[in-house]
Amino acid sequence: MEELLISPYILTALFFTVALVYSSVGLGGGSSYTALLAITGVSYAAIPTISLTLNLFVTSVGSFNFIRRKHARLGLILPFFVSSVPMAYLGGSLKLPKGVFYWILLISLIFVAVRIYAWDNTSFTLNIGKTQKILLSLVAGSVLGFVAGTVGIGGGIYLVPLIIILGLGSAKEAAACGAVFIWMNSLSGLIARLQHHRIDLSAYLPLIAAVLIGGYLGSLAGSSKFTPRTMEKLLGGIVVIAVVFLTRRIFTFL
Numbered sequence: 001m002e003e004l005l006i007s008p009y010i011l012t013a014l015f016f017t018v019a020l021v022y023s024s025v026g027l028g029g030g031s032s033y034t035a036l037l038a039i040t041g042v043s044y045a046a047i048p049t050i051s052l053t054l055n056l057f058v059t060s061v062g063s064f065n066f067i068r069r070k071h072a073r074l075g076l077i078l079p080f081f082v083s084s085v086p087m088a089y090l091g092g093s094l095k096l097p098k099g100v101f102y103w104i105l106l107i108s109l110i111f112v113a114v115r116i117y118a119w120d121n122t123s124f125t126l127n128i129g130k131t132q133k134i135l136l137s138l139v140a141g142s143v144l145g146f147v148a149g150t151v152g153i154g155g156g157i158y159l160v161p162l163i164i165i166l167g168l169g170s171a172k173e174a175a176a177c178g179a180v181f182i183w184m185n186s187l188s189g190l191i192a193r194l195q196h197h198r199i200d201l202s203a204y205l206p207l208i209a210a211v212l213i214g215g216y217l218g219s220l221a222g223s224s225k226f227t228p229r230t231m232e233k234l235l236g237g238i239v240v241i242a243v244v245f246l247t248r249r250i251f252t253f254l
Contacts, residue, residue, distance in 0.1 A: 011040060012210045015054070018238075019214030023062045028055035028182040029211070030154040031112040034105065035242030044101050046199045048092070051152025052190040053201060057208055058215030059154070059183035065219040066176035076169050077177045079137035080159065081184055084145030088185040091149025092192030099250070105151045106246040109239050115157055116236035133166050144181075149189035154182035179219065 014036060015029075022029035033051040042050065066072055096104070128136075140162060144155025156178035163174035201208075 008206065011036065012206045014238075015207050016210040016214040019054075019058045019211035020218040023058050023179075023215040023218035027156040027160065027178055028058045028062070028154045028186065028215075030055045030148070030152050030182070030186075031109065031157055032238050033211075034152045035109060035239045038105065038242050039238075039245050044098050045197060047105075048150065048152035049190065049193045049197060049199050050201070050204055050207070052092075052148070052154075052186045052193065053204070054207060054211045055148075055152070055154045055182050055186040056190060058211045058219075059156075059179045059186065061212065061216040062179040062219035063176070063183050065216075066172070066179050069172075071172040071176035072180060073169065073173055073177070076163065076173060077180055079134050080141035080144075080177070080181055082141065083138045084141035084148075084155075084181065084185050085188045087142045087145035088149040088188040089192045091146040092189035093196050094150060095196065096150065101151070102246055102250050104147075106243065106250060108147055108151055108153050109243050109246065112153065112157055113236060113239050113243060115161075116239065128166075133168065136166065137168075141181075145185050145188070148182075148185040149192060152189070154186055156182045 015033065018029040018032040018036075022032070030051045033054050034047055037047045037050060038044075063072070140159065144159060148154050159181055160174045160178040163169050163177055164171060168174075169177065
């Protein structure tokens with residue numbers, strides 16, 4: 001991790017915190033991992049692979065904790081998988097120019113920031129039919145899967161509230177679906193990236209260890225009683241900083 005602009009120890013601590021907080025609500029933390037990696041100077045070609053790897057580890061333990069507490073339902077998760085998994089593979093197989101990658105990443109992070117700070121109310125539900133819900137699930141899955149494969153953001157940060165708004169499941173079931181959804185798409189995208197954009201992940205083992213521990217502790221707490229909405233907003237500051245950083249970088253290239 002010699003290219004990093006901050007201490008690897010500080011970065012490891014930040015990744016542990018991100019995994020702890022996001023895994024408690026069924027998320028992998030990919031948006032914050034990607035933002036941190038972009039800010040700290042990691043090569044754009046390596047960012048999605050690292051983020052997908054970390055997402056995979058965090059949601060592995062997260063999925064286990066939510067499933068063993070019987071929060072996961074196959075019928076709820078399946079429509080999102082059908083379209084997201086192949087799109088995650090497609091996104092991971094693409095070799096994007098640096099400028100295009102940064103534009104996709106910037107737009108994705110802007111939407112993440114909007115989700116964290118502006119889309120706070122999931123108490124309402126959309127009164128639409130079963131067919132419309134399935135179609136919306138397929139469309140959402142394909143978009144989120146493609147973003148996962150291209151930039152490493154798992155998409156669970158949108159999927160979890162969407163499930164609640166569509167009235168498809170409870171908060172715990174949505175969190176469980178989010179964890180399994182991110183796991184599947186991270187795996188699909190990572191397989192594609194390792195085939196087409198192979199990098200050496202051994203230098204990032206401390207980050208993997210940090211998110212494994214944080215992910216286990218967070219999902220263990222989240223699957224029982226802990227919902228750290230305030231911490232999610234605090235960590236959203238990382239995304240906002242990354243948006244500013246990427247905006248400056250993009251317009252420097254122009």
